[in-house]
Amino acid sequence: MIEQIESIRSEALVAIRGAASSSELEALRVRFLGRKARLPLLLREVRMLSDAERGKVGRAANEARAQIEAEIEARAHALRVSELDERLARERDDLTLPGDPPLAVGAAHVISALTRELEDIFIGLGYSVLEGPEIETVHYNFDALNHSPTHPARDESDTFYIDAETHGGEGARLLLRTHTSPMQIRAMEAHPPPLFVVIPGRVYRPDSDATHTPQFHQLEGLAVGEGITLADLKGTLLAFARAVFGSEREVRLRPHFFPFTEPSVEVDVSCFACSGRGDLADGSRCALCKGEGWLEVLGAGEVDPNVFAAVPDTAANTPGYDPERVQGFAWGMGIERIAMLRYGIPDLRLYFENDVRFLEQLR
Numbered sequence: 001m002i003e004q005i006e007s008i009r010s011e012a013l014v015a016i017r018g019a020a021s022s023s024e025l026e027a028l029r030v031r032f033l034g035r036k037a038r039l040p041l042l043l044r045e046v047r048m049l050s051d052a053e054r055g056k057v058g059r060a061a062n063e064a065r066a067q068i069e070a071e072i073e074a075r076a077h078a079l080r081v082s083e084l085d086e087r088l089a090r091e092r093d094d095l096t097l098p099g100d101p102p103l104a105v106g107a108a109h110v111i112s113a114l115t116r117e118l119e120d121i122f123i124g125l126g127y128s129v130l131e132g133p134e135i136e137t138v139h140y141n142f143d144a145l146n147h148s149p150t151h152p153a154r155d156e157s158d159t160f161y162i163d164a165e166t167h168g169g170e171g172a173r174l175l176l177r178t179h180t181s182p183m184q185i186r187a188m189e190a191h192p193p194p195l196f197v198v199i200p201g202r203v204y205r206p207d208s209d210a211t212h213t214p215q216f217h218q219l220e221g222l223a224v225g226e227g228i229t230l231a232d233l234k235g236t237l238l239a240f241a242r243a244v245f246g247s248e249r250e251v252r253l254r255p256h257f258f259p260f261t262e263p264s265v266e267v268d269v270s271c272f273a274c275s276g277r278g279d280l281a282d283g284s285r286c287a288l289c290k291g292e293g294w295l296e297v298l299g300a301g302e303v304d305p306n307v308f309a310a311v312p313d314t315a316a317n318t319p320g321y322d323p324e325r326v327q328g329f330a331w332g333m334g335i336e337r338i339a340m341l342r343y344g345i346p347d348l349r350l351y352f353e354n355d356v357r358f359l360e361q362l363r
């Protein structure tokens with residue numbers, strides 16, 4: 001019997017040491033230690049031996065089983081390590097590499113982002129944001145804004161007219177709005193003074209070159225109340241200029257003409273590239289302001305009394321816009337122009353081509 005035990009033991013140890021995988025090792029465990037294996041069966045027969053034999057055989061069988069168990073444990077550990085190494089090598093997992101970068105995240109288009117920034121500036125000054133229709137009538141786009149019947153902007157070549165024949169009545173003729181100013185009239189019709197609103201939106205004119213696109217964006221501003229002066233306009237636009245172009249900026253007003261403001265001004269901001277000096281530190285001429293020291297940013301003025309007179313008194317806007325009682329100012333800025341100045345963009349058309357290589361630079 002001892003010989004049988006020895007033979008099982010040596011057979012088991014050789015097999016266990018040669019096991020090539022964890023599953024092969026598990027099969028050996030069943031084969032040598034399982035309920036129907038030879039060694040356990042032998043152990044059950046030990047009690048039938050004589051007293052003298054029983055002790056020796058029992059000890060030998062127990063030692064053999066313990067040794068087989070220990071050998072299986074050792075081999076199992078070695079196999080776990082080598083199998084992990086093998087799997088890592090096969091899957092080429094280099095745990096020292098950085099993780100996968102997140103998928104590209106989109107961002108607001110530069111014009112949308114700047115529009116929101118401008119809205120925030122004026123909301124901070126107490127203005128509300130309004131939007132209005134892009135398809136307008138001649139009445140709101142020109143007549144109510146004091147454009148004379150012969151004003152050149154009304155030309156078929158300067159405005160996109162729509163369905164000229166079908167809408168009857170000169171004031172009802174439809175067009176794509178050429179500016180955001182029609183909303184001055186619509187806002188005053190709907191709300192009594194005092195009124196402080198900004199109106200962002202798309203406008204349309206039939207021009208197309210590096211500095212003109214058929215579609216662009218404006219931000220209109222309108223402030224109406226009692227005792228509002230040109231000084232208030234200047235202070236408001238100075239706050240805007242400093243928020244957008246830096247806290248050192250100054251503004252200057254130059255006389256100009258617009259049909260719907262009187263007096264009208266063009267507004268310049270001191271150049272942020274040369275701090276308004278016109279030349280750079282190395283003595284060369286500032287390219288941004290072309291040596292002027294000032295950048296033209298928008299048109300503005302005191303609201304013409306004829307514009308107030310064009311607002312009919314309605315229940316909604318009582319007490320109405322009596323030019324003898326209320327004054328106000330208005331401005332219109334091109335949002336693309338503000339972005340061109342701020343980011344040094346040379347060609348307006350870049351905004352609308354949606355080339356990601358361009359847009360990514362302005363996130």
Ligand SMILES: [Zn+2]
Pocket residue numbers: 271272273274275276277278279286287288289290291292293294
């Ligand atoms: Zn400059």
